[in-house]
Amino acid sequence: MAELPKINLMTAGHVDHGKSTLIGRLLYDAGAIREEELRKLKELAKEYKKETWEFAFIMDRLKEERERGLTIDIMHSPFQTKKYFYTIIDCPGHRDFVKNMITGTSQADAAIFVISAKPGEGVQEQTKEHAYLMKVMGVNQLVVAINKMDAANYDEKRYNEVVEEAKKLLRSIGYDVEKIPFVPVSGLKGDNVVKRSENMPWYKGPTLIDAMDATFTPPEQPIDKPLRIPIQDVYSITGVGTVPVGRVETGILKEGDAVIFEPAGVKGEVKSIEMFHKKIPEARPGDNIGFNVRGVSKNDVRRGDVCGHPDNPPTVAKEFTAQIIVLQHPTVIAPGYTPVFHIGTASVACKIEEILAKIDPKTGQVVQEKPDYIKTGDAARIRVIPTKPLVVEKQAEIPQLARFAIRDMGMTIAAGVVLDVVKAK
Numbered sequence: 001m002a003e004l005p006k007i008n009l010m011t012a013g014h015v016d017h018g019k020s021t022l023i024g025r026l027l028y029d030a031g032a033i034r035e036e037e038l039r040k041l042k043e044l045a046k047e048y049k050k051e052t053w054e055f056a057f058i059m060d061r062l063k064e065e066r067e068r069g070l071t072i073d074i075m076h077s078p079f080q081t082k083k084y085f086y087t088i089i090d091c092p093g094h095r096d097f098v099k100n101m102i103t104g105t106s107q108a109d110a111a112i113f114v115i116s117a118k119p120g121e122g123v124q125e126q127t128k129e130h131a132y133l134m135k136v137m138g139v140n141q142l143v144v145a146i147n148k149m150d151a152a153n154y155d156e157k158r159y160n161e162v163v164e165e166a167k168k169l170l171r172s173i174g175y176d177v178e179k180i181p182f183v184p185v186s187g188l189k190g191d192n193v194v195k196r197s198e199n200m201p202w203y204k205g206p207t208l209i210d211a212m213d214a215t216f217t218p219p220e221q222p223i224d225k226p227l228r229i230p231i232q233d234v235y236s237i238t239g240v241g242t243v244p245v246g247r248v249e250t251g252i253l254k255e256g257d258a259v260i261f262e263p264a265g266v267k268g269e270v271k272s273i274e275m276f277h278k279k280i281p282e283a284r285p286g287d288n289i290g291f292n293v294r295g296v297s298k299n300d301v302r303r304g305d306v307c308g309h310p311d312n313p314p315t316v317a318k319e320f321t322a323q324i325i326v327l328q329h330p331t332v333i334a335p336g337y338t339p340v341f342h343i344g345t346a347s348v349a350c351k352i353e354e355i356l357a358k359i360d361p362k363t364g365q366v367v368q369e370k371p372d373y374i375k376t377g378d379a380a381r382i383r384v385i386p387t388k389p390l391v392v393e394k395q396a397e398i399p400q401l402a403r404f405a406i407r408d409m410g411m412t413i414a415a416g417v418v419l420d421v422v423k424a425k
Helices: 019-029 035-047 054-059 063-068 095-107 125-136 156-173 208-215
Strands: 006-012 075-080 085-090 110-116 141-147 182-184 229-237 241-247 258-262 266-275 278-280 288-294 306-308 317-326 340-343 346-359 366-369 379-386 403-408 411-423
Touching: 006 019, 006 125, 019 085, 019 110, 019 208, 110 125, 110 156, 110 208, 125 156, 141 156, 141 208, 156 182, 229 288, 317 346
Parallel strands: 006 085, 006 110, 110 141, 141 182
Antiparallel strands: 075 085, 229 241, 229 306, 241 288, 258 266, 258 306, 266 278, 266 288, 317 379, 317 411, 340 346, 340 403, 346 366, 346 379, 403 411
């Protein structure tokens, strides 16, 4: 069988709007989960007194999540349709877990945006927050699932109301709503997820899975861009040597390549590359690999470093300009503030040296030059100085290493993209 094109898919939407259940149902009905696995999960759901949660349990493997009934970590689950091989990044909707949501959006090519049709639910504050996040992080392909139609008695009028709310929100942020399908579904009962529903004869559009195949296109493989591999971990393996591990974001890594790790500045030569414990001659974007490097010791390289080729090494920033959106902050953000920036696999404290302009997130127009501070809900352009060497790239050149999250006080306070970089000498 020829390899199907791959798409990384995220789910977004308010915490109780049924994302996990919907995805569990999608995986089960698409044949990615076996009957006996589901039976086990049903028994488990009973044990935890959470009947009807068995589909959510497919995604929420962690015991703590099952007990709290929340998605905490990001689960990766693959399934395939006639057209694509999808990897679902199930992103947490819960407020504490926005950091993981940002990791998810930074890897996603497309999203299922879940909004509940249950009376009294619809578009919530968090629905809005996730929509902004997706837009800022560059997730432009959406299918909207109007979920819990069973709880709305499969009412066409209620579906239309929620679609109007959703369109208004997405249009205001800059999505082209004419290109987005709005599918009425029930994750719990399985209506219109993979199988057509008999409960909504008034709906003539595609099922969720057909809408995905019709709407999404796989990302261009950025193989013509310079090599960039953010390092997640480094192992020292007896008899093998130093083995950095990471996901290739751009470019191609081949056996025998000379490589450089920045900001460490150390060089080595690639002896071998492994993926899923198999040796491969070359690695391409999206591949999660371990590669053995000669001439580099385990202490030379660490998580957060980025591997590239010496002729076009990863960019180490002395300072950079970025556009951010403030998701939540108890007070205000003013120049001098030094929170932790998460870019690729790196997390480094960076000082917001200057707030250049406040901008309208919907249009990108400048609303105010050099404001004294910014607060929750504001979008702004800022000038940033890392407190220690950090690799970042421009959005226009290597967007994969231009997206970041800003965290402080145990929460994600902002997300953004790098517009320009002043290189360190």
